[in-house]
Amino acid sequence: MDRKDFIKQLRRYQKGSISRRHFLGVTGLGTATAVLAGSMPHLLTSRRAYAQDLGDQVNLTTWPDYHEVKNFEKFTAETGVKINVTVFGSNEEMFAKLKAGGTGWDVLVPTNYTIETYVGEDMFEELDAALLPNYAPASYTDPRFTEAGNVGGKTYAVHKDWGTTGYVINSSKVTENPTSWKEFWDLTNGAHAGRTMVHDYQLTTIGNALKYFGYSFNSNDEKELAEAEKLLIDSKPNLFAINSDYKPSLLNGDAYMSVCWTGDAKQLKKTDPAFDYVLGKEGGEIWADFYAVPKGAPHRAAAYALINFLLEPHVNADEVLFHGYPVADKRVIDLLPPEIVNDPIMYPAAELLAPLEFGAAATLTNPARAEIMARFKSA
Amino acid sequence: MLRAYSILLYLFLYGPIALIVVFSFNSGLSAADFQGFSFKWYAKVATNELMLSALKTSLTVAFTSAALATIMGTMAALALQRVQGAVRVLFDALTYIAIMVPGIVIGIATLIALVTTFEAVNTLLAQIWPGDAPPKFGMGYGSIIAAHTLFAMALVIVIVRARIAGMDRSLIEASMDLYADPWATFRQVTLPQLAPAILAGFLLCFTFSFDDFVIAFFVAGPLNTLPIYVFSSIRRGVTPEINAIGTAIMLFSLIMLFGAQILLRRRQKPAK
Amino acid sequence: MSAGTSAISERKQAVRQQHGRWLTALLLAPSVIWFFVLLILPLIVVVVYSVGVRAPAGGYQAAFTFDNYLNLPARWAAFRNTLTLAPLGTLICLLAGYPLAYFLAVKASAKWRVLLLILVIVPFWTSFLIRTYAWIFILGGRGIPALLDSIGIEGVRLINTPFSVMCGIVYAYLPLMVFPIYVSLEKLDKRLLEASEDLGAGPWATFRQITLPLSAPGMITGCMLVFILLMGEYLIPQMLGGGKVFFIGNALVDLFLQSLNWPYGSACAMALVLIMLITVTLYLRATSATGGRRDASLI
Numbered sequence: 001m002d003r004k005d006f007i008k009q010l011r012r013y014q015k016g017s018i019s020r021r022h023f024l025g026v027t028g029l030g031t032a033t034a035v036l037a038g039s040m041p042h043l044l045t046s047r048r049a050y051a052q053d054l055g056d057q058v059n060l061t062t063w064p065d066y067h068e069v070k071n072f073e074k075f076t077a078e079t080g081v082k083i084n085v086t087v088f089g090s091n092e093e094m095f096a097k098l099k100a101g102g103t104g105w106d107v108l109v110p111t112n113y114t115i116e117t118y119v120g121e122d123m124f125e126e127l128d129a130a131l132l133p134n135y136a137p138a139s140y141t142d143p144r145f146t147e148a149g150n151v152g153g154k155t156y157a158v159h160k161d162w163g164t165t166g167y168v169i170n171s172s173k174v175t176e177n178p179t180s181w182k183e184f185w186d187l188t189n190g191a192h193a194g195r196t197m198v199h200d201y202q203l204t205t206i207g208n209a210l211k212y213f214g215y216s217f218n219s220n221d222e223k224e225l226a227e228a229e230k231l232l233i234d235s236k237p238n239l240f241a242i243n244s245d246y247k248p249s250l251l252n253g254d255a256y257m258s259v260c261w262t263g264d265a266k267q268l269k270k271t272d273p274a275f276d277y278v279l280g281k282e283g284g285e286i287w288a289d290f291y292a293v294p295k296g297a298p299h300r301a302a303a304y305a306l307i308n309f310l311l312e313p314h315v316n317a318d319e320v321l322f323h324g325y326p327v328a329d330k331r332v333i334d335l336l337p338p339e340i341v342n343d344p345i346m347y348p349a350a351e352l353l354a355p356l357e358f359g360a361a362a363t364l365t366n367p368a369r370a371e372i373m374a375r376f377k378s379a
Numbered sequence: 380m381l382r383a384y385s386i387l388l389y390l391f392l393y394g395p396i397a398l399i400v401v402f403s404f405n406s407g408l409s410a411a412d413f414q415g416f417s418f419k420w421y422a423k424v425a426t427n428e429l430m431l432s433a434l435k436t437s438l439t440v441a442f443t444s445a446a447l448a449t450i451m452g453t454m455a456a457l458a459l460q461r462v463q464g465a466v467r468v469l470f471d472a473l474t475y476i477a478i479m480v481p482g483i484v485i486g487i488a489t490l491i492a493l494v495t496t497f498e499a500v501n502t503l504l505a506q507i508w509p510g511d512a513p514p515k516f517g518m519g520y521g522s523i524i525a526a527h528t529l530f531a532m533a534l535v536i537v538i539v540r541a542r543i544a545g546m547d548r549s550l551i552e553a554s555m556d557l558y559a560d561p562w563a564t565f566r567q568v569t570l571p572q573l574a575p576a577i578l579a580g581f582l583l584c585f586t587f588s589f590d591d592f593v594i595a596f597f598v599a600g601p602l603n604t605l606p607i608y609v610f611s612s613i614r615r616g617v618t619p620e621i622n623a624i625g626t627a628i629m630l631f632s633l634i635m636l637f638g639a640q641i642l643l644r645r646r647q648k649p650a651k
Numbered sequence: 652m653s654a655g656t657s658a659i660s661e662r663k664q665a666v667r668q669q670h671g672r673w674l675t676a677l678l679l680a681p682s683v684i685w686f687f688v689l690l691i692l693p694l695i696v697v698v699v700y701s702v703g704v705r706a707p708a709g710g711y712q713a714a715f716t717f718d719n720y721l722n723l724p725a726r727w728a729a730f731r732n733t734l735t736l737a738p739l740g741t742l743i744c745l746l747a748g749y750p751l752a753y754f755l756a757v758k759a760s761a762k763w764r765v766l767l768l769i770l771v772i773v774p775f776w777t778s779f780l781i782r783t784y785a786w787i788f789i790l791g792g793r794g795i796p797a798l799l800d801s802i803g804i805e806g807v808r809l810i811n812t813p814f815s816v817m818c819g820i821v822y823a824y825l826p827l828m829v830f831p832i833y834v835s836l837e838k839l840d841k842r843l844l845e846a847s848e849d850l851g852a853g854p855w856a857t858f859r860q861i862t863l864p865l866s867a868p869g870m871i872t873g874c875m876l877v878f879i880l881l882m883g884e885y886l887i888p889q890m891l892g893g894g895k896v897f898f899i900g901n902a903l904v905d906l907f908l909q910s911l912n913w914p915y916g917s918a919c920a921m922a923l924v925l926i927m928l929i930t931v932t933l934y935l936r937a938t939s940a941t942g943g944r945r946d947a948s949l950i
Contacts, residue, residue, distance in 0.1 A: 092911060099709070242893065370911075457678055473683075481924075
C-alpha cells in the first residue's frame with residue numbers, strides 16, 4: 001500500500017469509520033506487530049486473550065452510574081469493540097425485558113437474588129472459566145458475596161461488587177442524627193414530611209418498612225406484610241416521591257432523605273459532604289452484583305472479553321473509585337487507597353453489617369409483595 | 380379581552396418551550412441557574428455516542444415505518460373508493476380501532492404477541508435447523524417498525540381518504556374519457572392531486588414515529604430509540620444536555636411539520 | 652352488428668370488472684394483512700392471556716380462569732384516578748381552549764388566522780416527552796417554588812402532586828382540543844351572528860343560543876380526542892407524579908414490566924379497551940345526534 005492509501009486508512013481509523021483491527025489488517029501493521037510480539041512476548045500479553053475476532057460491538061445491560069467511562073474507552077481502544085450500554089431501574093424490569101426480548105444482550109449485571117431465577121428459566125449460560133483468566137475465585141474475601149453466582153455447583157455469574165441498602169440524609173437539613181429505620185419512618189411522617197423518597201422497588205421498600213417493626217427484610221409472612229403495607233400507605237402522603245432515581249432530587253434540595261444504595265451515597269457525599277449514609281441498626285439489606293452472560297448472546301466472545309477486562313484488578317480498582325461500591329476481591333482491595341478501604345460508607349463496621357440480610361429469590365418473585373407494592377403506588 | 384386571553388394562552392404554550400431552549404445554552408451545570416451563554420452542551424450532545432446511536436435507530440425506524448405506512452395506506456385509501464358494504468365497514472372499524480386503542484395497550488399487545496410468536500418460531504427453528512446456531516428472532520428494529528407502521532398506516536388512510544373525498548372528480552372522469560388506460564389516468568391526474576396529502580401523511584407519520592415513546596418502550600427490545608434514551612436520561616436528572624437534545628428534537632419536528640403544512644395548504648390552490 | 656359489438660363490450664366490461672376486483676384486492680391486501688397480524692392478532696393474544704395465570708417466575712401460563720377479571724377491583728384506585736383526572740383534564744382543556752378557538756375562528760383577521768392556528772398546533776407535534784420534561788423543572792424545587800420563596804412564600808411543593816400532573820395534562824393536550832373546536836366554529840356563518848344582534852339579542856345570548864350549539868360537534872370531537880388519549884396516559888403521571896400518581900397506564904407498565912403479572916395486566920388492558928369502546932360509541936351517537944359530519948381529519 002502506498003503512502004496516500006495509508007494516510008486514507010489512517011484518517012478513516014481516526015474518524016472511527018473502521019475498527020482498529022481492520023486498520024491493522026489492511027495496512028499490514030497488524031502482521032508487523034504480531035511478528036514483533038512473537039519476538040518480544042511481553043509486548044502484547046494482555047491481547048493474547050483476544051486472539052479471535054470479537055466483532056465490533058457488545059451490549060451491556062447494567063445499572064445507572066455503575067461504570068467508569070474511561071475504562072470503556074480503554075476497552076474499545078484495545079479491542080476495537082464498542083460497548084452499547086442499556087440501563088435499567090430494577091431487576092424486575094431487567095428480567096422482564098430479557099425474558100421478552102430474548103436476544104440482543106451480551107453482558108448482564110444481575111443482583112444476587114435473581115440469579116437462581118434466571119438459571120431456573122434457563123436464561124444464563126454456564127460461564128467458561130477458560131475465557132476469564134482474570135477471574136480468581138480464591139481471591140474473594142467472603143464466600144457470601146460470590147456463592148449466589150454458583151447454582152447447582154456450576155458458575156453462572158462472577159462477582160462484580162457488593163453493597164448495602166440504607167438511607168441517605170442531607171445532614172444540613174436533617175439534624176436529628178437518626179440511626180435506625182424506626183427514626184427514618186418517624187421523620188418521614190413527622191418533622192420532614194414531604195421530603196423523603198423511597199425506591200420504586202418492592203424488595204427494598206417493603207423490606208425497609210418491615211424493618212420499622214423489626215421483622216425480617218425477607219419476610220413473606222402475611223401478618224407482617226400487612227403491617228408493613230399499612231405503614232407504607234399511611235406514609236404515602238408524606239413521601240416526596242416513589243422513585244429509584246433519587247440522586248437528582250436530593251441534589252437540588254427537593255428531598256432531604258431517601259432509601260439509598262452504598263455507591264450512590266458515596267457519589268452524593270463526593271458532591272456534597274453534607275450527605276450522610278445511615279445503616280439502620282435494626283438491619284436491612286446486603287447484596288452483591290454479578291456479571292453474567294445470557295444464553296444466545298449475539299457477541300459471546302466480546303462479552304467474555306469485556307467481563308475479563310473489567311475483572312482485571314487495576315481496571316476494577318478504577319471502577320470502584322468511580323462508582324463507590326465495595327468489592328470483595330482481595331487483589332482489588334490491595335490496590336485501593338486507605339481512605340476508601342476505611343470509608344464507613346463503603347466498608348461499614350462489622351456490627352452494622354451483622355444484622356443485614358441478603359435478599360432472597362423468593363422475596364423478589366413473591367406475587368403478594370408485588371401486589372402490596374402496586375396497592376401502595378396506587379393508593 | 381379575548382385577545383388578551385389568547386396572548387396569555389400562547390405565552391403559556393410557548394413559555395416552557397422557550398425555557399428549554401434558553402437553558403440549553405446555559406454555560407452552568409444546572410438546568411436551573413442561568414450562568415452564561417455557551418454552546419458546550421450542543422458540543423457534548425454531538426459527541427455523545429449513546430445518543431447518536433439512539434438517534435440513528437430513531438431515524439431508521441421513523442423513515443421505514445413512514446414509508447411502509449404511506450405506501451400501504453395510500454393503496455388502501457384508493458381501494459376503499461371502490462368498495463362498498465361489509466368490507467368497507469370492516470375496514471373503517473379496523474382503522475378506528477388502530478387509532479382508538481391507547482398506545483400503551485398496542486405496545487403491550489404487540490410485545491406479548493411477538494414474544495409468544497418468537498418463542499414458538501425459535502423453538503421450531505432450533506429443532507429443524509441443521510447447524511449449531513439456529514437464527515433466533517427477537518425484539519428489535521422489526522418489532523418497532525411493525526408497531527409504528529400500524530398506527531401510521533391508519534393515519535395515512537384517514538388523511539388520504541379525506542383528500543380523495545375532496546378531490547375534483549371531473550378531471551378524472553374527463554381523463555378516463557380521453558384515455559382508455561386507467562393506469563395513465565392514475566399517474567397523470569389522480570396521483571398529482573393526491574401527492575400533497577400523501578407527502579403530508581408521510582411527514583406526519585415520520586414525526587409520530589420519531590417522537591413515540593410508549594410503544595417503543597415496550598417493543599424495542601435491546602434497542603434504544605431517541606425518546607427512550609431521553610426518558611432514561613431524564614430519570615437520572617435535569618441537565619442542560621437534555622435541554623440541548625430537546626431543542627434539537629423540537630427543531631427537527633418543526634421542520635417536518637412545516638413541510639407537511641405547506642404541502643397540505645398547496646392542495647387548496649387548484650392546479651392550473 | 653350492434654348486438655355483436657354490445658356482446659363484445661359486455662365481455663370487455665366483465666373482464667374490466669374482474670381486473671378491477673383483483674386490483675382492489677391487491678391494493679387492500681397489505682394493509683389488511685398488517686391490521687390483522689399487528690392489531691387483531693395481538694389483541695386476541697391479550698384476550699387469551701387475560702384468562703391465564705401468572706407463571707411462577709413471572710409471565711404467562713396457560714390456563715382458563717376469570718380470576719383476573721374478578722380481581723380487577725384490586726386496581727380500582729388506578730381506574731378511579733384515571734376516571735377522575737381524565738375527565739377533569741378534558742374539562743379544563745375545554746374551558747381553556749374554547750375561548751382561544753373562538754378568538755381564532757371568529758375574531759381574528761383572516762390573514763393572521765392560519766398562522767396563529769399553526770402556532771397552536773406546532774407544540775402538539777413536537778416531542779411530548781420534552782414538553783412534559785419542561786414542567787419537571789418549572790414545578791420542581793428550582794422553579795416556581797424558588798420564585799415564590801424569593802418573594803416570601805415558602806415551602807410550596809408543586810411537583811409530584813395531582814396538581815402537577817394536571818398541569819402537564821392541560822399543557823400537553825390543549826392544542827388537540829383547540830383544533831376541532833376551531834374547525835367547527837370556522838364553518839359558522841357569521842351572518843347568523845349579525846342577524847341575532849340585529850334582532851336585539853345581547854352577545855351572551857347570541858353565544859348561548861347560536862354559537863355554542865353550532866360548535867357542539869367540534870367540542871365533542873375535541874373532548875373525545877383528549878379523553879381517549881388521557882385514558883391511556885402513562886408518561887405524564889410517571890414524570891410529574893413522582894410515582895405517587897397512578898393511572899391505568901402506570902398500572903399496566905407496572906404489571907407488565909415490574910410485577911410481571913401478564914395475565915392480570917392483560918385483563919386490565921381489556922378493561923381499558925372496553926371503557927374506550929363505550930366512550931367512542933357514545934361519541935358516535937352524540938355526533939350523529941347533533942347532525943355534525945364526522946371530522947375525518949385528525950390533524
